[in-house]
Every structure is written in structure tokens, then in C-alpha cells.
Amino acid sequence: xxxxxxxxxxxxxxxxxxxxxxxxxxxxxxxxxxxxxxxxxxxxxxxxxxxxxxxxxxxxxxxxxxxxxxxxxxxxxxxxxxxxxxxxxxxxxxxxxxxxxxxxxxxxxxxxxxxxxxxxxxxxxxxxxxxxxxxxxxxxxxxxxxxxxxxxxxxxxxxxxxxxxxxxxxxxxxxxxxxxxxxxxxxxxxxxxxxxxxxxxxxxxxxxxxxxxxxxxxxxxxxxxxxxxxxxxxxxxxxxxxx
Numbered sequence: 001x002x003x004x005x006x007x008x009x010x011x012x013x014x015x016x017x018x019x020x021x022x023x024x025x026x027x028x029x030x031x032x033x034x035x036x037x038x039x040x041x042x043x044x045x046x047x048x049x050x051x052x053x054x055x056x057x058x059x060x061x062x063x064x065x066x067x068x069x070x071x072x073x074x075x076x077x078x079x080x081x082x083x084x085x086x087x088x089x090x091x092x093x094x095x096x097x098x099x100x101x102x103x104x105x106x107x108x109x110x111x112x113x114x115x116x117x118x119x120x121x122x123x124x125x126x127x128x129x130x131x132x133x134x135x136x137x138x139x140x141x142x143x144x145x146x147x148x149x150x151x152x153x154x155x156x157x158x159x160x161x162x163x164x165x166x167x168x169x170x171x172x173x174x175x176x177x178x179x180x181x182x183x184x185x186x187x188x189x190x191x192x193x194x195x196x197x198x199x200x201x202x203x204x205x206x207x208x209x210x211x212x213x214x215x216x217x218x219x220x221x222x223x224x225x226x227x228x229x230x231x232x233x234x235x236x237x238x239x240x241x242x243x
Contacts, residue, residue: 024103031087038084043105045077048190052076052109057083060100061091067104074108110134112179112189120195123172127153129179130161131189137181144175144194151175156182172196 029039043053053075056067068090075081091099117129129142142153142162151170154162176191 024105026101026103029101035087036084037087037101038082039101040080040082041103042080043075043077046110047113048111049077050109050111050190051107053105053107055081056104056106058102058104059091060102061087061095064102075105107134109186111187112140112181114177114179114189114192117177117192118194119192120197121166122197123170123199124166124168126163126165128161128163129177131179132160133181133187135181135184135187137184137187139182141180141182143178143180144170145178145191146173146175166196170196172198 023044024041025044026039026041029037031037041055043055045051055072055075057070057072058064058067068085070083070085070090072081072083087095087099112135113132115130115132118125118127121127131140133140139156139158140160140162141155142157142164144151144153151167153164153166173196175194175196177189177194178191179189181187
């Protein structure tokens with residue numbers, strides 16, 4: 001499955017060595033008297049080292065009508081690439097003068113990007129996750145992996161977000177979170193680390209209950225006073241009987 005996403009239309013003028021760089025950086029542009037043209041370029045990373053691009057070269061020699069017959073495929077991001085070609089082999093016959101070069105990168109693999117998730121979460125708590133997908137897939141699986149074992153939190157999620165309670169049998173430890181598009185597993189998200197910690201201790205809960213009960217007892221004892229006094233006193237001893 002191939003998806004196209006233009007990330008740059010950058011221009012270089014050979015006569016002035018001017019470059020406009022945004023998502024593709026072009027540098028070291030060279031042209032010889034024999035008409036050999038060479039330059040380096042780097043594609044900026046969107047969010048994953050697994051991204052791959054096809055690159056086409058257009059020139060002003062034909063007013064950018066067709067890309068040059070130079071195949072540049074499966075290019076990773078953040079890695080310097082070198083291009084060299086003979087202008088006479090690609091420009092219209094008899095063309096002379098300066099020329100502008102435009103590079104257009106089309107994404108052939110652009111993994112799902114997890115944009116928000118709980119990096120640390122308690123056992124049995126609710127986990128909220130959101131993501132982006134350049135491929136606009138319609139359904140996704142939400143998976144936690146640990147030691148090669150997959151724990152599927154949800155199948156066929158519609159949209160780009162998920163909120164659900166962690167399964168009770170999912171123990172504490174370190175996991176890897178993945179979002180897997182249905183029918184396009186090559187575009188599965190990069191693995192994101194998630195730490196699941198233990199539940200709140202029972203001793204803390206019991207202590208809280210005792211403290212709450214103590215407050216209730218004090219309030220009850222303090223409520224026996226006269227109206228408006230805000231205090232209470234114990235009854236006096238009984239009168240001594242007459243002989």
C-alpha cells in the first residue's frame with residue numbers, strides 16, 4: 001500500500017547556489033563545465049526512523065512538467081543522500097542556461113504516530129490513548145506487549161483514540177504499546193514504553209476508614225450539648241436517697 005505525502009517543494013538555482021530548505025535540506029550543489037550536476041540532500045524525520053520516501057527531481061528546464069528519469073526509492077529520514085546526473089541526458093535538446101531544481105518526496109511508509117498515552121498507570125486503571133495516521137485507516141488494534149507476548153486491549157477501534165480499563169489479569173511491569181492499523185500492519189506505530197504499577201495498598205485504605213470513623217464518633221459526642229452552646233457535659237451523679 002503506497003500513500004503519497006508531499007513534504008517539500010524546494011528550489012535551488014544553480015547559478016546562485018541559493019537553497020530553500022524546510023523538510024528536505026539540499027546542500028553542496030555543484031555543476032561542472034561538462035554539464036554534470038551533483039548535490040546532497042537530507043529528508044527531515046517526521047516522527048519515526050521507519051519512515052520511507054520516494055524522491056522525484058523536477059527542473060525548470062521543462063517548467064517542472066515531468067520528473068527526471070532518475071529512480072530514487074525507499075529513502076530513510078535523517079540520512080544524507082547524494083545525487084549526480086548529466087544534464088544533457090535529461091534536459092530538452094539544446095537547452096542551455098541556469099536551471100532550478102525541485103525535489104518532491106512522497107511517503108511510501110509513514111507509521112502511525114502515538115500522540116498521547118499514559119506512560120505510567122496503575123493496575124486496573126483507565127488508560128487513555130490517542131494517535132495520528134497519515135494513511136487514514138478506519139480500524140485499529142490496541143496492543144500491549146511484554147516479553148514477546150501480546151495482550152490485546154481492543155480490536156477494531158474506530159477513530160484515533162481509545163479509553164478503556166486495563167484487564168484485571170494484566171500484571172505490573174514494563175510493557176510496549178502498539179497501535180496496529182487493520183489491513184496495513186507495515187504502518188504499525190513505533191513501540192512506546194508503558195509501566196504498570198501495583199494497586200493502592202490495603203493498609204492505607206483501612207487506615208483511611210478508621211480515621212473517618214473517628215471523626216464520626218467525635219461529631220456524635222459533640223452533638224449532645226444544649227442548643228447554641230456547641231458543647232456537651234456528662235450528667236451529674238444521682239442524689240443520695242433519704243433515710
